[in-house]
Amino acid sequence: xxxxxxxxxxxxxxxxxxxxxxxxxxxxxxxxxxxxxxxxxxxxxxxxxxxxxxxxxxxxxxxxxxxxxxxxxxxxxxxxxxxxxxxxxxxxxxxxxxxxxxxxxxxxxxxxxxxxxxxxxxxxxxxxxxxxxxxxxxxxxxxxxxxxxxxxxxxxxxxxxxxxxxxxxxxxxxxxxxxx
Amino acid sequence: xxxxxxxxxxxxxxxxxxxxxxxxxxxxxxxxxxxxxxxxxxxxxxxxxxxxxxxxxxxxxxxxxxxxxxxxxxxxxxxxxxxxxxxxxxxxxxxxxxxxxxxxxxxxxxxxxxxxxxxxxxxxxxxxxxxxxxxxxxxxxxxxxxxxxxxxxxxxxxxxxxxxxxxxxxxxxxxxxxxxxxxxxxxxxxxxxxxxxxxxxxxxxxxxxxxxxxxxxxxxxxxxxxxxxxxxxxxxxxxxxxxxxxxxxx
Numbered sequence: 001x002x003x004x005x006x007x008x009x010x011x012x013x014x015x016x017x018x019x020x021x022x023x024x025x026x027x028x029x030x031x032x033x034x035x036x037x038x039x040x041x042x043x044x045x046x047x048x049x050x051x052x053x054x055x056x057x058x059x060x061x062x063x064x065x066x067x068x069x070x071x072x073x074x075x076x077x078x079x080x081x082x083x084x085x086x087x088x089x090x091x092x093x094x095x096x097x098x099x100x101x102x103x104x105x106x107x108x109x110x111x112x113x114x115x116x117x118x119x120x121x122x123x124x125x126x127x128x129x130x131x132x133x134x135x136x137x138x139x140x141x142x143x144x145x146x147x148x149x150x151x152x153x154x155x156x157x158x159x160x161x162x163x164x165x166x167x168x169x170x171x172x173x174x175x176x177x178x179x180x
Numbered sequence: 181x182x183x184x185x186x187x188x189x190x191x192x193x194x195x196x197x198x199x200x201x202x203x204x205x206x207x208x209x210x211x212x213x214x215x216x217x218x219x220x221x222x223x224x225x226x227x228x229x230x231x232x233x234x235x236x237x238x239x240x241x242x243x244x245x246x247x248x249x250x251x252x253x254x255x256x257x258x259x260x261x262x263x264x265x266x267x268x269x270x271x272x273x274x275x276x277x278x279x280x281x282x283x284x285x286x287x288x289x290x291x292x293x294x295x296x297x298x299x300x301x302x303x304x305x306x307x308x309x310x311x312x313x314x315x316x317x318x319x320x321x322x323x324x325x326x327x328x329x330x331x332x333x334x335x336x337x338x339x340x341x342x343x344x345x346x347x348x349x350x351x352x353x354x355x356x357x358x359x360x361x362x363x364x365x366x367x368x369x370x371x372x373x374x375x376x377x378x379x380x381x382x383x384x385x386x387x388x389x390x391x392x393x394x395x396x397x398x399x400x401x402x403x404x405x406x407x408x409x410x411x412x413x414x415x416x417x418x419x420x421x422x423x424x425x426x427x428x429x430x
Contacts, residue, residue: 132261134261135260135261140276143264143268143274143275144273
């Protein structure tokens with residue numbers, strides 16, 4: 001009985017800040033997860049609420065931002081950046097995976113994946129291989145999906161099914177890219 | 181009791197005075213506290229109702245874009261996963277901008293500006309035309325002729341008429357010749373507020389959501405034609421749900 005609770009709480013933690021595992025799309029569709037998910041337990045570095053940084057932040061560790069960053073966020077190709085629910089970033093973000101739960105004003109390049117949670121508010125272009133958008137996320141910008149493996153019909157069916165139940169599915173690599 | 185009523189202190193005295201009100205006002209529920217929803221519990225979270233509808237307009241929209249290759253699309257509704265993936269998988273380059281949410285936020289800002297201007301005894305031009313101009317200074321900022329297709333949904337019903345006119349003019353500048361706009365218009369004033377997302381090539385999911393803005397106007401056919409006067413073709417599909425889907429080809 002106790003082990004069950006531990007198992008339940010684990011995926012949310014992994015999802016918010018894990019760099020090694022690509023978080024599953026269904027796990028972020030849980031509306032309760034916003035309140036329940038621990039914010040940055042696994043993050044190696046944390047810019048917590050109340051901290052303000054102006055300039056360029058670079059590194060090779062996972063980063064959790066729940067404060068204010070203005071300038072540039074440039075992490076190596078192995079890193080995951082999570083913008084927490086209180087986070088406000090006025091900067092271009094470059095990382096392997098970017099998870100947004102707060103506000104971002106700038107371009108986001110997530111080499112492998114970008115996740116937008118329901119509380120995300122983004123004004124800027126997105127560029128990635130895989131994109132996950134939870135209902136309620138606000139996006140104002142272009143979506144550029146980098147070319148990769150071709151899509152089958154299964155993807156469409158999965159997307160439609162996800163929409164029917166109000167959940168999310170990820171947009172995998174496809175032939176689409178940004179407007180312009 | 182009738183004697184007390186004549187003196188104006190009877191139990192039904194208030195109701196007697198209400199009798200002179202217009203019928204519509206008198207027939208309104210007297211208190212919101214007696215509504216069933218309040219009885220159920222105010223803390224209960226609103227549930228989003230979802231349904232699907234067959235969309236001939238969407239089918240025709242896609243038919244018009246068939247063979248375009250890597251077209252560019254502007255979605256002016258919320259960023260839905262299914263809608264974006266639907267078009268991206270078909271090779272479109274998609275931009276998303278929830279313009280009605282932006283309009284609501286703009287109105288809030290305008291109200292704040294108006295308050296501060298009143299405190300500072302400054303003058304702020306609050307005419308609808310100037311407000312529309314200010315709104316478009318910060319929204320729909322794309323290069324001219326950027327898009328082959330625009331999903332406008334039913335948003336024009338919720339803008340002030342002057343704003344709607346300027347939004348359409350702005351979209352016309354963004355659309356390439358031969359480009360298509362997919363819009364919807366309510367034949368009656370909508371009771372609720374709905375959002376739409378694409379399920380497949382001829383099905384839309386209709387999602388009832390909390391209203392962002394009240395509906396401003398019900399457009400008649402002639403008014404719609406006037407709005408899109410610069411477009412060469414207009415095609416409409418009227419549904420049983422009082423929703424008219426229209427395609428405009430520039």
